[in-house]
Amino acid sequence: MTKDTEKLDVMLATDCGSTTTKAILVVKTEEGYRLAGRGEAPTTVEAPFDDVTVGVKNAVEELEDITGRRLLDENRNLICPRKGEDGVDAYFSTSSAGGGLQMACTGIVGNISGASAERAALGAGAIVIDTISLDDPRENYERIERLRHIRPDMILMAGGTNGGSRRHVEMISEIIRAAKPQPRFGQGFNLPVIFSGNVEARDVVEDMLGGVCSIRHVNNVRPDLNREDVAEARQAIHDLFLEHVMQQAPGYPKLMEITSADIMPTPTAVGIIIQEVAKERNQNVLAVDIGGATTDVFSVFGGHFHRTVSANYGMSYSLCNVMAESGVDNILRWLPFKFDVKVLRDILRNKMIRPTTIPETKEELYIEQAAAREALRLSLIHHRSLAVDVAANVKDADSDIGSALDNDQKVLVDLMKLDLCIGSGGVLSHAPDRTQSALMMLDAFQLEGVTQLAVDSIFMMPQLGVMSQLNAAAAKEVFAKDCMILLGTAIAPVGTAKEGSRVMDVLIKSEGLEEKITVKSGELIRVPLATGKKARVQIFPSRRFNVGAGNGKPLEKEVIGGCAGLILDGRCRPLVFDSDQNLNAERRLRDYKALSLPLE
Template sequence: MMPKIPEPENPDSYLIADVGRMTTTVVLLDVVGASYRLIARATAPTTAVPPWSDVTIGVTQAIRQITRTTGRQLMNERGYLIQPAQQNGAGIDHFGLVTSAGLPLRTLLAGLYEDVSLISARKALGAIYYEEVETLSLADTRDEAEQVTAVIEAKPDVTFITGGTDGGAEARLMQLMDVINLGLQVSHTAQRPQVIYAGNINLREPARQLFSNKANVHVANNVRPTLDSEQLNDAARIVTGLYDELKIQTLPGIQELLDWSSFPVQATARAFAHISQYFAALQNQRILGVDLGGSSVSFILANPAGEQVSVQSDLGMGQPIQNLLDKVTPETISQWVPVEVSATDTADFILNKSIHPQTIPMTELELHLEQAAAREVLRCALTKTAENWGWDFNGPQPALPAFGLLLARGSLLADSPRPGQALLVLLDALQPTGTFSVAVDQYGVLPALGLLASHAPEAAVQVLEAGVLSDLGWVIAPSGKGQLGKTAVKVSIETTGMEGEVEFGKIEIFPIPPGQLVEVTVQPTGKLDIGFGPGQGRQKMKIHGGIVGGLVIDARGRPLTLPSDEEERRALMRKWLWDMGG
């Protein structure tokens, strides 16, 4: 439960815009009665590209939709935002902006070892939208001339150099920097190159002297000062500042929005991470955040002390979806489709979706294909995140750490025809284990609330308490080995008197009305683990029903094993959909 926040005195109103690559969402938050509420929400196509080339146009279109819906005048006849709010109810007190509309920061990474310094560098970059356009390391087998050519052709916005422990060897890192310098010296770019040095402290000054004639040099603390320690905050701060300067501040037409803003603009992923960490602190538990966006996929792992952020800008459900075909085969995607579909049709669907990212499924087959693609987009992005964060793997599938709440957002999940379909996409793609609840950002407000939480925490908490999230319910997913057809979990819902058993290999829902609080006793068999230790159950656990319809017991095993026979596999997909109400 959220803590009770006192009734606001002299409350301000807030209008917050989330400008994405494809869609702009604007939300109006104000006090109703004694607490803050989501008053209205509107969306419009983002207008960052020709023929508009002005992001303000999309924002004002959404604001005018809110005016038509609520009757509240927010802009004057000249098209300017009315600030502050007037006695007659017109206008708002504060405007805020989060965005993911900027192109990814083209980044050249250079370091000594892939599994040491380069991994740490990627973690420091994790909070922004970036594209790794080139990588140089000791594992690179190209000769010096080929490496210089690679630097020239990469045309990076930022060159991020790390490597070497503090006080360690210097010669090899210096050789890498010489190669990079040669490439930058002969490169012809519209903007002065940016170089971040976050390696061996002894090479700070040599790095500054080497690059200063051609580039702006930013020196950060060594991201890997020793082999077993990291210090990422300083480099992450510099990276965030450069992303803001090079990609956000240069969005066409953004200056007017910045002039309206009461707060510094935030990247959408950073705002989502902030509200996830806020949730973790309020509920005193670990939270996994998932943002399946059109132009990127973000993962947040938050606890009361802080959060980790991973943004994969080469994957998404919009234009980047074509990159999925570079990572998996069409057959891998179509294995999740419950009806027969050819590899050619699957690939064609992916490519058409990339060309026309704002289209929505018009047939049941297109819906199945889109949800199948979403599973693989999430799985591939999670795999890369797990590699960067050093998670264990259960076969080919990352082994997620335990968490208490899965917080998911993205139009595919929020707009699924049935909530069971959205939940099944998440369970199939992420394959989490343990006992946890699931909520979906139904109205796309979490980044806005993440921005607001830094400046008006009482407003953010009250809006969340008012029910802006779609509560899907609770899931218990045992880990460990079981035998198909044998009992995996015994369930007793004491409040309703319902009892039952779930066989290993199945997924079932035990009905609980949405919002009803019940006491559940759960006992796994053998050495199966539902988050409390092998074979350990939980007595009278208090949970509530969600819109999926009850408590979901996912006893299908981890990792999921699909039949090799195509018809058997399609039949299994249909059964899982049926069992989840999809």
């Protein structure tokens, strides 16, 4: 359905999540485009409803109650186009219901073609359940069993530079053929396979997989070792998502009929918004969305966009996986009080089995926030391992697996160069005190240099991302005015020093006032600076510390305030932890007090 952007004054957008469908209404007012309201309802892709549109209409009904605007007609159908004051000019939707788009990737060499396939899939909004490559440590029968077991929605198959190896492409094809994986939704149709490897090996893939899978050929994601071309593969993933996965999901064919633009996987939509923000501000941006089951990380550094999803790090369903992978001691180290390990484990398990419950005491709130720090930390490690510059120092051809293993790719996410860090998801967006969100991100990511911090107020980035397809101006305006809450700016020099020794002096100039603050090692200082207010800071790090200009070199910058003001972090990088949890608790208690975060 095409729409005249000029006439899109009232727009509805929904995000159909795994558990909740969130609807927002954006209306053009005298102040420009603004959020008029938000409603939500349980997602209804499961029995007894088996129809996503039931949940959508329930969420829209709540929106009607909140805004007082009639959006559904007497038959509960959406009024679109608008009739006078009733209805909307356009309706958009994103979806991650039913576990989102789940894919498997294959490559010849795991960290070359396998990694390119993974980046292509992640950038298209998929969850990559596994990447199978000829150099991974598994035996063939294990790879085959794994492919059978995971039942992906589709497979992205990469490998072989153009004109390179055909033999290895055939070996990968043999694995897929042997597995004959069944699609997750629906029976009786062949699993879609996108071949994005050596263009001269397409006949090999047809020969081996024709009849077993539904094959689509696209440009090679790794045409040569120093180049990555993921655009066509991503488009094919998007098309197949709409043609196959969405057609099989309950109620989606109906939903597709009433939307004004293609339904997007939720993370794709968030990625669009993040890229817009980075481009418009000319900034390096890191954004994170921490959900119950998964944590998505998005980054734009030097114009390069990357998105990863850590499928099993989250705050409810995946909470105990965070505990299993990080270790319970790593969660304990973030608590500003001593706590019994056994009880902590029981609390996290009980949250996992009753995910909709909320903390009633400060103690439990801080336990959840401690676990969130570990989920965020692990997700960033995962993200940094994939957000790399492929052109850097790759040795030899894909056809010779052994010699290509030593490639040393450049990690793009350089925290010292990060300008803006945005947090989203319940634990960050709904923290009772916004300063808690700032400290969670500062701790988990161990931010470096000068970084502005923000959170998505009510998690509406997905809806704004999909809306920007037809009305980018409206999406940008609502994002700036109603979505992004400024938390403030953190200044964190990198270096180590004995506790109590000088880390930096900071001269802050704002509205004719000047204040000089000395920050010592281990210290965290909060300087009030109201939301949106600007200040000029001159930072003089001691000779062992770098704040962005080099060790001991001063830096001058303009900073913006927010709910948490200006945070001066002298706690060294990397942060110091002790094997004695009592000492860690004392340090964290000092941090909480410094930021005026109450313990009682």
